[in-house]
Amino acid sequence: MTPLALVFLALPARATEPVDPFDEADEAELFRAEERVVTVASRYAQTVAQAPNIVTVLTDREIRTRGYRSLSDLLRSQPGVYVTVAQESRSLAWFRGVTSPDNNKFLLLVDGVPLYDGVYTHAWIDAYIPLVDVKQVEIIKGPGSAVYGTNAFAGVVNVVTYRAEDLQGGFARVETGSFGRRSASGVLADRITVGSFPVEVRATARALEFDGDGMDTTPTGERDVSGLNPTRALLGRFGVTIADLDLSWTVIDYRHTYFVNPQDDPLSVLFQQDDAFFLAYRDQLATASYDLKLGSFGHVRPAVSLQVHDDPGQYAYLGDPSTTVDPTTGEATTSFTGTLVETEKRTSRVHAGVDAALHPTPAHTSLIGVGADVLRIHALEDRSFVNFSSAPVTPSDFAVRDPDARITNLYGFLQHTWTASYWAELTAGARIDQHSYFGIFTSPRAGVLLVPSDSLVVKMLYGRAFRAPTARELLVDVGVDENGENEFVAGNANLSPEVIDTVESEVTATPVTGLTLRGAGFFSAVGQEINSVTGNHPKLGTHYYDNTGTTSVFGGEAQAAWDGQRVFLDSTYSFTKAVDGDTQRDQYGVPQHMVNSIVSLEAVDGLRLSLLSDYYGTRPRKAWTPDSKRPDGAPVHLLHAAVATDALAGGRVRADLSIRNLLDTQYADLVYRNDANATNVDDNGVVSAKYPEDIAAEGRAVTVGVEVSF
Numbered sequence: 001m002t003p004l005a006l007v008f009l010a011l012p013a014r015a016t017e018p019v020d021p022f023d024e025a026d027e028a029e030l031f032r033a034e035e036r037v038v039t040v041a042s043r044y045a046q047t048v049a050q051a052p053n054i055v056t057v058l059t060d061r062e063i064r065t066r067g068y069r070s071l072s073d074l075l076r077s078q079p080g081v082y083v084t085v086a087q088e089s090r091s092l093a094w095f096r097g098v099t100s101p102d103n104n105k106f107l108l109l110v111d112g113v114p115l116y117d118g119v120y121t122h123a124w125i126d127a128y129i130p131l132v133d134v135k136q137v138e139i140i141k142g143p144g145s146a147v148y149g150t151n152a153f154a155g156v157v158n159v160v161t162y163r164a165e166d167l168q169g170g171f172a173r174v175e176t177g178s179f180g181r182r183s184a185s186g187v188l189a190d191r192i193t194v195g196s197f198p199v200e201v202r203a204t205a206r207a208l209e210f211d212g213d214g215m216d217t218t219p220t221g222e223r224d225v226s227g228l229n230p231t232r233a234l235l236g237r238f239g240v241t242i243a244d245l246d247l248s249w250t251v252i253d254y255r256h257t258y259f260v261n262p263q264d265d266p267l268s269v270l271f272q273q274d275d276a277f278f279l280a281y282r283d284q285l286a287t288a289s290y291d292l293k294l295g296s297f298g299h300v301r302p303a304v305s306l307q308v309h310d311d312p313g314q315y316a317y318l319g320d321p322s323t324t325v326d327p328t329t330g331e332a333t334t335s336f337t338g339t340l341v342e343t344e345k346r347t348s349r350v351h352a353g354v355d356a357a358l359h360p361t362p363a364h365t366s367l368i369g370v371g372a373d374v375l376r377i378h379a380l381e382d383r384s385f386v387n388f389s390s391a392p393v394t395p396s397d398f399a400v401r402d403p404d405a406r407i408t409n410l411y412g413f414l415q416h417t418w419t420a421s422y423w424a425e426l427t428a429g430a431r432i433d434q435h436s437y438f439g440i441f442t443s444p445r446a447g448v449l450l451v452p453s454d455s456l457v458v459k460m461l462y463g464r465a466f467r468a469p470t471a472r473e474l475l476v477d478v479g480v481d482e483n484g485e486n487e488f489v490a491g492n493a494n495l496s497p498e499v500i501d502t503v504e505s506e507v508t509a510t511p512v513t514g515l516t517l518r519g520a521g522f523f524s525a526v527g528q529e530i531n532s533v534t535g536n537h538p539k540l541g542t543h544y545y546d547n548t549g550t551t552s553v554f555g556g557e558a559q560a561a562w563d564g565q566r567v568f569l570d571s572t573y574s575f576t577k578a579v580d581g582d583t584q585r586d587q588y589g590v591p592q593h594m595v596n597s598i599v600s601l602e603a604v605d606g607l608r609l610s611l612l613s614d615y616y617g618t619r620p621r622k623a624w625t626p627d628s629k630r631p632d633g634a635p636v637h638l639l640h641a642a643v644a645t646d647a648l649a650g651g652r653v654r655a656d657l658s659i660r661n662l663l664d665t666q667y668a669d670l671v672y673r674n675d676a677n678a679t680n681v682d683d684n685g686v687v688s689a690k691y692p693e694d695i696a697a698e699g700r701a702v703t704v705g706v707e708v709s710f
Helices: 003-008 025-033 060-065 072-077 266-270 471-475
Strands: 053-061 080-087 093-094 106-109 132-142 157-160 171-176 181-194 196-212 229-240 244-258 278-290 296-309 313-319 322-325 334-337 338-361 363-388 404-423 424-435 439-453 456-467 498-509 515-527 531-538 542-549 553-562 567-580 593-604 608-618 636-648 653-660 679-681 685-690 703-710
Touching: 053 060, 053 363, 060 132, 060 636, 072 080, 072 132, 072 157, 072 244, 404 498
Parallel strands: 106 157
Antiparallel strands: 053 132, 080 093, 132 157, 171 181, 171 703, 181 196, 196 229, 229 244, 244 278, 278 296, 278 313, 296 338, 313 338, 322 334, 338 363, 363 404, 404 424, 424 439, 439 456, 456 498, 498 515, 515 553, 531 542, 553 567, 567 593, 593 608, 608 636, 636 653, 653 703, 679 685
């Protein structure tokens, strides 16, 4: 044990049991000292206080107690993280003012393995990933590319699932609630003996359906299917550990509609019915790793993984109706023009690597790793059937045309932590990526951890991170319309990665047992942003992706939390100032002020009541919309409530009630900035906003869940 670890023994601990995802024997004392153990910061077990990042951990008990139904709910309560929604009805999380139309500026991990689609590198935070088998969720606000590479840009979220030591059995869970929500799940994590070999077996199955979540758009003079976003989700996860060999396989089938689809007539409304028109995401993730323990010297872990992503879908849109009159009979006939679009997006991503955490002396820990990723694009195409013809337009006006298209990345990283004294620890390291399109990128990190007393922890950190261009941004070839213009945004194989440099600090004090005071501040400089631009490129056409724009972001957090035996109070104020480098405008849609509060009361043993409050200040938009003339987004204040008990039938039965948006507050999510200034022009030349009502957000939603252990 390092001398600094001895100091952590004096820090106050909460009553929940510790979790060690990697079961590192040499960290056993840390588990007893501080149950908030994470692997997300350095790939090996560390306490939250020791990790060279600003880290938050939420346990399964907190997830149930606070009524979180999904990662979207959970992240929405995190200071400095703003959760909004895309027009495809997918939730988006913006960490510290860094925005994206896809969730590819933070990295989602499941048990330390990246999970994202192969086209947009989008990470799912809504109903796609269930919380039913989650032991804890680890959240980094800040860069993580020094360990994880691309997409660990402004944050990292690691979902840690149950192991045998957590459950020693299993449970079944059913849920029902508002908007036709219904789900059934089963979770197992236990040890069995096969011959003379102890074997850990893990299994999860989840089926979920709901008819919508209250979201809707109402463009002026147009129709929509009000409040409808039917969603269907199936998940199966199986894992087995034999000695130090761990194998897992996850299968996900998720389907929903594209709810922002303004319509002009009743027939178009039918095109939104989910039995015919939908977006689907089907993923399989297989992993294998071997944990070679070297005693007190550390461990070496080789690992391989394969993710297969399939994104089929179809949608339609109509043109203006036309009416013809038969000159003989005088009968009028109305006909419709339109286009049916079928999408096919299939990719596979193979990863192989080796990492090692080595402790040559008690005061030194080294993290070393090498590996490779290969993304293969098997199909990426939108096929258009104009006027609903039986044959699509050929060649497709949106496709990756190379039948052997692939993106490869080789990497190596080194990180060293030195416990310089009983009160100071230094961390430094870097990762080098060799990308097949943009070449070499280096992601350094450095950190200073100071523990001047057993009630004060200070972190000072620097990190650089990157987001590699996606397959969509690099490789998609688009068509040209009759005016010689791009119908869609063209891919650009010469893109460079987006880059962010962040300096941050955090001070955590525990002046008395149960009271935690925390302050944090950061500054980030974002460069080489990938945006769609308008020009006259000789090869790419009039609309294409390019590296343009910068953003500067600074902000901070102030938190006070009280953890008593029966009462838990937590309130955090966060400030985020994001400024576009070209225009000096406040970043679109990011609220500068957020206040997140939680009050939990254990009224009697095993019965916990919680009230959550989320406040978001004005969301900047007006400066970005000179044509549509849309105002800034109004401030929003939401209240949520939850009740949970684990004291039924001697602890074998648990039940929980979640009420999101308790007061049924009516508010709207802004359409993304690429569409914020979109306009319509009528026959008289009058210009109006295309999306004047934004996206109506979820109203009051009640969910009841019951679990039975076995």
